[in-house]
Amino acid sequence: MSFPWAKHYEPKSEFTKFVDSRLPIPRFVYDALGAGYPAPKNLNYFYNFGFLAGVALMVQIITGIVLAMHYAANTAIAFDSVEHIMRDVNSGWMIRYMHAVGASFFFAVVYIHIFRGLYYGSYKPPREVLWMLGLVIFLLMMATAFMGYVLVWGQMSFWGATVITGLFSAIPVVGPAIQTWLLGGFSPDNATLNRFFSLHFLLPFVTLGVIVLHVWALHIPGSNNPTGVDVKGPQDTVPFHPYYTAKDFFGLGVYLTLFAVVVFFAPNMLGEVDNYIPANPLSTPALIVPEWYFWPFYAILRSFTVDFLFIPAKLLGVIGMFASILLLFFLPWLDTSPVRSNNYRPWSRILFWVFVVDVIILGVCGGKHAAEPWIIISQLASVYYFAHFLIILPIVSRIEKTLPLPNSIAEAVLAKYNKASSPGLAGSPGVQPAE
Amino acid sequence: MIRLGALGAGLFFVLALMLGVVQPRDAVAPDPVEEHHKHPQKVEWSFNGPGNLGIFGTFDRAQLQRGFQVYKEVCSACHSINRVAFRDLAAIGFSPAEIKALAAQYEVASIDDKTGEAATRKATPADKFPLIYPNEAAARAAQNGALPPDLSLITKAREDGTNYVHSLLTGYDEAPPKGWTVLDGLYYNPYFASLNIKMPPPLAADDQVTYADGTKATRDQMAKDVAVFLTWTAEPKLEARKETGVAAVIFLLILTLLGYLSYRRVWADVKGPKAVAAE
Numbered sequence: 229m230s231f232p233w234a235k236h237y238e239p240k241s242e243f244t245k246f247v248d249s250r251l252p253i254p255r256f257v258y259d260a261l262g263a264g265y266p267a268p269k270n271l272n273y274f275y276n277f278g279f280l281a282g283v284a285l286m287v288q289i290i291t292g293i294v295l296a297m298h299y300a301a302n303t304a305i306a307f308d309s310v311e312h313i314m315r316d317v318n319s320g321w322m323i324r325y326m327h328a329v330g331a332s333f334f335f336a337v338v339y340i341h342i343f344r345g346l347y348y349g350s351y352k353p354p355r356e357v358l359w360m361l362g363l364v365i366f367l368l369m370m371a372t373a374f375m376g377y378v379l380v381w382g383q384m385s386f387w388g389a390t391v392i393t394g395l396f397s398a399i400p401v402v403g404p405a406i407q408t409w410l411l412g413g414f415s416p417d418n419a420t421l422n423r424f425f426s427l428h429f430l431l432p433f434v435t436l437g438v439i440v441l442h443v444w445a446l447h448i449p450g451s452n453n454p455t456g457v458d459v460k461g462p463q464d465t466v467p468f469h470p471y472y473t474a475k476d477f478f479g480l481g482v483y484l485t486l487f488a489v490v491v492f493f494a495p496n497m498l499g500e501v502d503n504y505i506p507a508n509p510l511s512t513p514a515l516i517v518p519e520w521y522f523w524p525f526y527a528i529l530r531s532f533t534v535d536f537l538f539i540p541a542k543l544l545g546v547i548g549m550f551a552s553i554l555l556l557f558f559l560p561w562l563d564t565s566p567v568r569s570n571n572y573r574p575w576s577r578i579l580f581w582v583f584v585v586d587v588i589i590l591g592v593c594g595g596k597h598a599a600e601p602w603i604i605i606s607q608l609a610s611v612y613y614f615a616h617f618l619i620i621l622p623i624v625s626r627i628e629k630t631l632p633l634p635n636s637i638a639e640a641v642l643a644k645y646n647k648a649s650s651p652g653l654a655g656s657p658g659v660q661p662a663e
Numbered sequence: 664m665i666r667l668g669a670l671g672a673g674l675f676f677v678l679a680l681m682l683g684v685v686q687p688r689d690a691v692a693p694d695p696v697e698e699h700h701k702h703p704q705k706v707e708w709s710f711n712g713p714g715n716l717g718i719f720g721t722f723d724r725a726q727l728q729r730g731f732q733v734y735k736e737v738c739s740a741c742h743s744i745n746r747v748a749f750r751d752l753a754a755i756g757f758s759p760a761e762i763k764a765l766a767a768q769y770e771v772a773s774i775d776d777k778t779g780e781a782a783t784r785k786a787t788p789a790d791k792f793p794l795i796y797p798n799e800a801a802a803r804a805a806q807n808g809a810l811p812p813d814l815s816l817i818t819k820a821r822e823d824g825t826n827y828v829h830s831l832l833t834g835y836d837e838a839p840p841k842g843w844t845v846l847d848g849l850y851y852n853p854y855f856a857s858l859n860i861k862m863p864p865p866l867a868a869d870d871q872v873t874y875a876d877g878t879k880a881t882r883d884q885m886a887k888d889v890a891v892f893l894t895w896t897a898e899p900k901l902e903a904r905k906e907t908g909v910a911a912v913i914f915l916l917i918l919t920l921l922g923y924l925s926y927r928r929v930w931a932d933v934k935g936p937k938a939v940a941a942e
Binding site: 269308311314315321322325466470471474475477478480481482484485488489491492493494495496501502504505514531532533534536537539541544548551555558561562564599600603604607608610611614615617618619622645 | 665751
């Protein structure tokens with residue numbers, strides 16, 4: 229679907245007419261992300277991150293396929309084969325650092341993308357399915373990243389695999405059997421490494437498939453925008469190309485520059501030193517932590533320290549950790565406010581920033597030893613995490629008095645321009661009460 | 664219905680967590696190891712470039728060779744560098760003939776062509792530096808229970824690795840704090856994770872090695888040289904990485920600037936004053 233004023237593809241030459249009547253790929257591209265796809269004209273830089281996430285995935289897939297040509301999924305030589313890539317494969321060090329740093333950048337970009345969706349209410353109708361598909365992608369990413377980390381077969385790979393698969397052993401009755409089934413044995417070993425390699429290769433392509441659905445679902449209502457107000461007419465939109473292709477290209481340049489700085493000058497900054505020690509089942513590292521992008525969830529996992537209602541603490545931690553992500557699937561129905569953007573929701577806006585700080589605190593706790601004061605801090609932060617989505621937001625979204633919305637995107641843009649060019653008129657922007 | 668369920672679930676999690684919050688905590692005695700453990704001292708390394716930023720900078724070839732000499736004459740009594748091949752030494756300034764001669768000093772496992780029996784042969788430049796001990800049990804048996812780790816990756820396998828190696832090697836002088844017991848056969852070293860290290864001070868005195876280039880072989884100098892050498896063994900592509908990085912970042916900055924200019928130009932009719940006036 230597109231807006232009625234969208235331009236339409238018109239093949240001009242004999243050749244393009246020939247193609248268009250047989251396999252209309254040019255028409256498809258033109259209508260999906262060319263001039264035939266009008267997008268709100270007020271999208272800010274936070275709207276670059278969806279495209280950047282796609283780029284990050286492609287970087288992972290391309291570097292990953294090259295790495296797979298040189299990697300050996302066998303516990304006896306997996307670590308050695310990674311070092312072989314670093315030392316003997318032409319530019320292998322670059323490919324591997326791009327893949328390792330790329331995972332961190334992928335998550336960073338996706339987190340910004342998710343928080344942007346939270347702030348501007350992009351999960352609200354009519355974009356619920358779009359939001360949920362995004363969460364499916366996020367879950368797939370997490371599984372893929374975890375299994376990829378194990379492939380290095382360093383100390384943190386091995387013990388990370390032990391801890392994470394150990395989570396399933398908390399399930400009553402069938403838990404230990406599930407863990408054994410997942411590992412293909414009683415502890416991570418060759419069977420584990422082989423299946424993780426296979427799945428690590430498969431899941432990015434499954435992710436790619438879900439991304440197609442995600443983008444498809446995006447193209448039905450079109451992008452949300454910082455005002456959260458629906459597109460009303462042609463004055464609210466610009467054609468995707470060249471406007472957003474140009475903006476995305478600029479954003480891509482900034483992203484790749486930052487990426488290159490880390491890949492080439494601090495490639496191990498985001499990693500754990502213990503993973504440069506080959507896996508040793510007989511020696512447990514002093515501190516087992518996942519990569520930084522899992523820290524908030526790891527903190528939630530560890531913050532359940534006492535049994536409750538006869539449920540063991542370990543199982544509560546596992547339930548809590550999975551619930552912390554799965555509850556996001558219900559967000560479109562938990563937040564009932566008719567106003568999307570937090571720009572016009574004074575209370576929700578404060579809650580949003582409290583939530584951001586809360587997640588950062590959880591992240592810090594997740595990277596530390598499970599000791600005081602980090603346990604109690606992560607417990608309180610976890611309390612807020614659950615309360616935010618399950619208790620506070622549903623109530624606040626009902627009783628909150630929202631600010632007047634602009635009548636249209638064009639009007640909001642005009643108001644912003646007037647404000648910027650003549651501060652004296654700031655008190656009389658074109659914002660009028662919503663009808 | 665969803666909101667009611669959510670409220671229930673929310674109360675469940677909040678109560679479960681609050682129960683943990685109010686749970687009395689066991690008093691934890693301060694960990695003496697944490698108290699006395701020291702972070703490695705910062706040293707300006709040539710490969711980190713100006714400001715120790717890690718952006719520019721190259722290895723000092725003479726220092727790498729001195730470091731290799733320290734490794735060969737001191738460390739290699741117990742520690743292997745099994746991920747480094749003899750041929751790799753070309754990168755730190757050894758000639759092919761020198762590498763060949765060096766490799767020939769080592770024996771590696773092989774098979775006798777005629778009898779098929781296990782045998783040994785002289786190493787070639789394509790071989791890796793052989794292990795010192797055939798396996799962990801042999802190492803521990805010879806080392807009074809200690810396991811000397813392979814050093815190829817040591818500077819990447821320890822926090823702040825290059826500084827760590829330097830500080831550890833020069834950190835034996837400090838007397839253990841009061842109340843800290845150093846067990847028999849162990850040595851106090853505040854830079855070591857558990858403070859008690861099984862490795863005897865490897866650099867015991869100045870001039871333990873005699874440098875061919877005339878550099879005074881103080882203990883600090885030897886520790887620095889071998890730390891740099893082990894940085895190279897852990898990251899032999901460090902110089903290529905930085906060189907590529909500088910070129911890549913310059914290219915990307917120009918690309919980004921062009922991207923920004925075209926973005927401004929494309930959007931001029933939407934964002935410019937004329938466009939606003941026209942509306």
